[in-house]
Amino acid sequence: MEQKSESLREAFGKELEELGSQMSDLVVVGADTTESIKSGLFGDKFPERFFNVGIAEQNMVGVSSGLALYGKTVVCGTYMVFLERAIDQIRNTIAYCNLDVKIIGAHTGISVGPDGGSHQDIEDIAIMRALPNMKVVAPADAYSTKALVKEAVTTKGPFYIRLIRPNSMSVYSNEEIKVGKANVLRDGKDISIIACGIMVPEALKAAERLQTVGISASVIDCHTIKPIDESTIIKAANNTGRIITAEDHNIMGGLGSAVAEVLSRRRPTLIGMIGVHDVFGESGQDAELMVKYGISEQSIFEKAKGMVKP
């Protein structure tokens, strides 16, 4: 694993710009946050295919739906807490009509940091994965962001792509990343840590430290939360008999719930869930907030120790 820190937003913006050169029917809609979430890079290169509708998220989704109903491939996005104002439009146009719109939910999770609890979206995965037709991905690093954005944009139908604000440690160098296929990053025999987004590097760090106390942990990047990779999850449960899920999201309705839905049906397994425990966040630096809200490497390490050596 390289220890390079990279911006997922930047990776998303650059990939979008590249896709714009290849796809003349690709259009991008923004809501006055395009510089911040980097969809503006597309706008700089293709101004005629880029529409900033101002601070009007409902209209952004409605306009995106109109563009898609006409026949365009559309990417729209803003900070996810703001975009949740348009869940009605997302449900009743994009999801209901299975439109070719990719929704970018930026600045998700407690790791948003100083802007505070109002800006820290911990419910988006729960909401978006409950919508029929909607696929949900949460990349961990810049490399996987590029791969998942590319596949989402070139695959017909609705996608929700969950991005984070802080830079994240790079996890991949040249592995294959496919929507719906979780990546096993590390093999272990005592416990499997299934993580997404910013929690993937945390899980890798925890696994390193667990090794020093004699615990062998697998780490799985479950970047696609819907459709979830049932076979990789079941295999992990068969191999280790214990599972930890880790996400920068409420423990209700997110990755942990999705994994539990699979295992409780097909291979009942004890699951320790690392996530935000149904509370709103607050202002602070991302790293200190992740410790305070129990979603750091330390939380994973302790949970694993408790489960393997009770």
Added chain:
Amino acid sequence: MQAIDFKEPNRQVDIKELQAVAAQIRENILRMLGEAKSGHPGGSLSCTDILVAIYFGRLRHDPKNPKWPDRDRLLLSKGHAAPALYSVLSKCGYIPEAELMTLRKMGSRLQGHPDPNKVPGVEIPGGPEGIGLSEGVGMALASRLDQKPIRIYVVTGDGELDEGEVWEAAMAAVKFKLDNIVAIVDRNGLQQEGTTMQIMPTDSVAAKFRAFNWNVLEVDGHNIQELLAALDKAALQKGVPTVIVAQTKKGKGVDYMEGVVKYHGNVPSGDMLENAIKQVRASAGGV
């Protein structure tokens, strides 16, 4: 009625014939709602003449090829008026007339609110109010990007002007200088729980749109001639969007429904239904 070439932009239409068509559409609305025993008669009857004027008079479309890429688009933002839309689409040849009686029944393509993936000729989903104008802005941007002379017509209710998104879209249409979009407000003055003045006063619809820098036209929404003239005037407008505020009566054509709030979502049955059908039939010579 003579066959209409729906793809011909400068087609001549006979107003009397269109009035007769509107009467048949009203009859079908009542029959299908009577069969479904639920739905929204008031708002369907109020927008009937608007839909007839656009679909039969000006919209460039092709019932034999509903997905014709170069077609004009009519977006019914007030999706609860689905029976009016289905009846018009059937009259144009998109759906067999007999199928209208499957409205709101399990397995039918004719959902309570329109679904573009189920019914040929339907452009946007119905259901929640206030989204259609945004979708219209998106389509107008797309067709301009493709440099096609496509016109986008968005039919909205007046109750749905309560929704903030309508005004977000109104600002966007002006920002993007969209002169290929026309909004038609079915100004019947009633919404589900009372008059628009009681529920959320929208008495100055025209003034509001003027303040948003739209080109505003006001017509009698049951006068097909006036509607066609306004649509032609809108087509000449350059650089700004046009809204046609069409004064209508909710429940138009049935005396006991006209202007009566409860017929927003109440369907008559038995003698009341037969009486309503008789009334709209009698209007076939001109509403």
